[in-house]
Amino acid sequence: MQNIWSISGRSIALSALALSLAACQSMRGPEPVAQVTIPTGYVNSSAGQSIAEKGYKDFFTDARLLKVIDLSLENNRDLRTAALNIQRAQQQYQISENNQLPTIGASGSVVRQVSPSVNPNNPYSTYQVGLGVTAYELDFWGRVRSLKDNALDNFLATQSSRDATQIALVGSVAQAWLSYSFANEQLRLSEQTLKAQLDSYNLNKKRFDVGIDSEIPVRQAQVSVETARSDVANFKTQVVQAKNLLDLLVGQPVSKELLPTKGVTRITNDKTLFTGMPSDLLHNRPDIKTSEYQLSAAGANIGAARAQMFPTISLTGTAGYASTDLNKLFRSGGFAWSIGPSLDVPIFDWGTRKANVKISETDQQIALANYEKSIQTAFREVNDALATRQNIGDRISAQRNLVQATNVTYKLSNARFRSGIDSFLTVLDAQRSSYSAEQGLLLLQQADLNNQIELYKTLGGGIKATTAEQVVxxxxxxxxxxxxx
Structure with missing residues (x-):
């Protein structure tokens, strides 16, 4: 009879375990649909494969910049933190996955006691060892499965967040590298202007000393000299600050040989920056994928909250040996086992579980709104970059013509001043216009290169090192x- 009951007990336990693993159903419900209109094309875009499909080593041309980007990917603290967050989320997912399996533990005990019904004057010892399953939840309603799904989605969201951090880092490093280059160009221009202003000051001082002109031109020239000297100091500060920002992004000091020594005129060999189809953006932008995973995680939370409305069935079982004589502990007749379910039925909780379901449903609507906004933001960023791209060429061309015109005006006015035809005020005005036009041209050239980087970044470029790599x-x-x- 004992063997029959042992076989039956094991069958019941195995059947219950198989049922719980196979029959659990998710109660998350239907997934919401994002209400976002995807445009059929970008404004002012060029048809062709998106530049985001290119690895950053194929998009950027300067070997020094590529080396700086590689250093930042190795040492940047934000990216390192993102990688550690992935490891943490992975362990959380592993824990939730383990919760679907029973936890088996070993136990042992020695109890010294006196029984009033058995020789009350002589205490005796009881020895026990065994294995046990403690409160293993039979997941009939999918609560544990839903929590596992939530952990999986959070893990995947953390991975895509790391990719988004890398895209931002690659773009920021490239723009900081450019900023250092153009800060040096502005410094060179201001130093050249200071030299020209000093020449004008010395000339006016000589004319004043010999009695040709009054003191007014001298003081006017002095004002220009001090203004130019202030600009030189300002741009020296900007050069140092640009280097400090680059060092921070890279995570270590950038060596001098990796810094641009001359003005950067080209950032990529691509003459046409193709954007691809708008639908490509949904796959290339990891921040959109992050919002999508977070929306899915919110749906899994609904399933877990709804499952809490139903009874929780847990299984507890033990098997081992017990004896009052330690020497006879593992002999025949000392084997004992027990197995049985426990039931937790919600009756009165004053609406707490229903409120939790409502909260999880609200969280899903919040996640849906965030997902829709991430899509809208992505398209807005791309269109803003394209809007700048559309007119930047005309602006640079007009600025070059302005530089040429102001330089000619300065030369003519200077010649007329030296001939005694015009006053120094005309030269001073022409100098300021020429200097301002040169500064404006440098700013537009920097904006043009920054815009190329921005378009590459907003389209989702920067995850892959080479074009041949695949991101899935x-x-x-x-x-x-x-x-x-």
């Missing part, structure tokens, strides 16, 4: 549920 984002838990149906 795993399916979210909601997609996996949909594919199984």
């Amino acid at each position: 984002y795993p399916a979210s838990s909601s997609q996996q549920h949909y594919e199984k149906k």
Whole structure:
């Protein structure tokens, strides 16, 4: 009879375990649909494969910049933190996955006691060892499975967040590298202007000393000299600050040989910056994928909250040996086992579980709104970059013509002043116009190169090192549920 009951007990336990693993159903409900209109094309874009498909080593041309980018990917603290967050989320997912399996533990005990019904004057010892399953939840309603799905989506969201951090880092490093280059160009221009202003000051002082002109031109020239000297000091500060920013982004001091020594005129060999189809943006932008995973995680939370409305069934079992004689502990007749379920039925909780369901549903709507906004923001950023791209060429061309015109005006006015035809005030005005036009041209050239980087970044470029690499984002838990149906 004992053998029959042992076999039956084991069968019941195994059947219950198989049932709990196979029969659990998700109660997350239907997934919401994003209400975002995807445009059929970008404004002022060029048809062709998106530049985001290119690895950053194929998009950027300068070997020094590529080396700086590689150093930043190795040492940047924000990227390092993002990688550590991935490890943490992975362990959280592992814990949630382990919760689907029973926890088996070993136990042993020695109890010294006196029984009033058995020789009350002589205490005796009881020895016990065994294995046990402690409160293993039979996941009939999918609560544990939903928590696992939530952990999976959070893990995937952390991975895509790391990719978004890398894209931002690659773009920021390239722009900081450019900023250092153009700060040096502005410094050179201001030093050249200071030299020209000093020449004008010395000339006016000589004319004043010999009695040709009054003191007014001398003081006017002195004002220009001091203004130019202030600009030189300002741009020296900007050069140092640009280097400090680059060092911070890279995570270590950037060596001098990796810094641009001359003005950067080209950042990529691509003459036409193709944007691809708008639908490509949904796959290339990891921040959109992050919002998508977070939306799926919110749906999994709904399933867990709804499952809490139903009874929780847990299984507890033990098997081992017990004896009052330590020497006879593992002999026949000392084996004992027990198995049984426990039931937790919600009756009165004053609406707490219903409120939790409402909260999880609200969280899903918040996640949906954030997902929709991330899509809208991505398209806005691309269109803003394209809007700048459309007119930057005309602006640079006009600025070059302005530089040429102001330089000619300065030369003519200077010649007329030296001939005694015009006053120094005309030269001073022409100098200021020429200097301002040169500064404006440098700013526009920097804006043009920054815009190329910005367009590459907003389209989702910067994750891959080379174009041949493939970036594939795993399916979210909601997609996996949909594919199984």
